[in-house]
Amino acid sequence: MSRPISITIDLDAIRQNFDYAHTVGNTASGNNSQTLAVIKADAYGHGAVATARALANKANLLAVSSIEEAVILRQNHIRSPILLLEGCFCASELSVVDDLGLQIVIHSQEQIHDLLSAELSKPINVWLKLDSGMHRLGVPLTDSLGVYQTLSNNQNVSSIVLMTHFATSDIPDHPLGIQQLDNFKIAVAAISQSKVRIPTSLANSAAIMAIPDSHGTWNRPGIMLYGISPFDQQNTLALPLVPAMQFCSKVIAIRNVNAGDPVGYGASWIANKPSIIATVAAGYGDGYPRTAKSGTPVLINGKIAPLAGRVSMDMLCVDVTHLDNVLVGAEVELWGKQLSVNEVAKWSDTLGYELVTRMPTRAKRIFINQ
Known part of the structure; x- marks a missing residue:
């Protein structure tokens, strides 16, 4: 019998979330926007190849961060158009872009020079990133007209989409977003x-949902495809999004502790009364955050119980004193359909984005509704 931890990915949920993103990205603004699917970082930990296949008949374009991510997709016979969101990191990568038929973001003078100097078999589609105020990547606005004209007149460029990225789209009415x-x-x-x-592209997940004026020729949903709210203060389960990842395990031990007894490393949790502690086969080695505080909600047999003590590499402990009939083998949901990953992230001083994207490979993944 194998260790009872699992990560179940519901591909139909991803399809439903894509449909929702596409509908909102058009209905709210009245535009005829196209919707690409951001599947970088292994589709935010959900499996890029499986996600690409699930969206093959829906997404007109897939977006990843790097050549390496694009190569994996092509090696797995994904033929959809692919956009490199960070473009090429060196001139030699342009030959791979040419061979694989990729589209690239251009955000720097170095990338412009490399593209104009390259010997390509055919022109490629370029997404010119403008720095509208985030000051992370992008061509300065004062240079945008000249750069656009230079690219437009070059034989290596087939078409150009103008794009930018919001710094505060997850904070409604922030003045920087408006600016x-x-x-x-x-x-x-x-x-x-x-x-x-x-053609233009501005809207990420938060902007699709909250800034209709940002809907352009292309919208770029990422985190919302996986059923996770892009807004820190908004419960994912209260939105019309379907969580695609369910992180589950089982209780592997039950013990009674006396008032004053410590539980876990560092003796950071002390029982204030006679208590029942359930040990769960899941820890930070499986992707559960070590920073999760005592009190973080865990679902056992569908009912909430609080985390008790520090998370170990392979295990965590839960106070189930108030629950009836918790036995070894009881089902545990760490996050998923009933417990939002954003809720766990809040107790761990991080974001749902980080929790799902850093899931290690040792927990088995199960893909359903393929």
């Missing part, structure tokens, strides 16, 4: 002048 949107619109207007409409 970034205005900055981007001004830059696009200066570039387009009297030309036909230039």
Whole structure:
């Protein structure tokens, strides 16, 4: 019998969330936006190959961070168009882009130089990233017109999408978000002048849901595809999103402790009364956060019980004193359909993004509704 921990990925949930993202990205703004699927970081820990296959008939474009991620998809016979969100890290990668038929983001003068100097078999689609105010990546707005004209006149460039990224789209009404949107619109207007409409892309998950004016030619849902809210203060389970990952295990031991007895490393949790402690086969070696505080909710047999003490590498302990009939073998949900990963993240001083993307490989993954 194998260790009872599992990560179940519901691919139909991902499809439903994609449909929701596409609908909201069009209905709210009245645009005819296309929707790509961001599947970087192994689809936020959900399995990039499986996710790509699940969305093969829905997403017109897949987005990853690097050549390595794109190569894995192509090696697994994923033929959908693929966009490299960080572009190429060196000039030699352009030959791989050419061979695999990839699209690239351009965000720096170095990348521009490499592209213009490359010998390619065919022109490629370019996404020109403008720095509208996040100041992380992107061509300065003052240079955007000249860079656009340079790329447009080069034989290596097939088409150009203008894009940017919001720093505060998950904080509704933040002034920087409003300023970034205005900055981007001004830059696009200066570039387009009297030309036909230039394709644009601004909206990530939070912007799709909260900033209709940001919906462009392409919307870029990421975290919402996996049923996780992009908003820190909003419960995922209260949104029309379906959690795709269910992280589960089982109780492997039950013990009674006396008032004053410690539980776990560091003796950080002390029983304040006679208590019943359930030990669960899951720890930070499986992806459960070591920073989770005592009191973090855990579902045992569908009922909430608090984490008791520090998380170990392979185990964690839960106070089940108030629950009836918790036995060895009881089902445990660490996060998933009934318990939001964002709730666990809040107790762990992190984000749901981090928890799902850092899941190690030792916990078996089960894909359902393929």
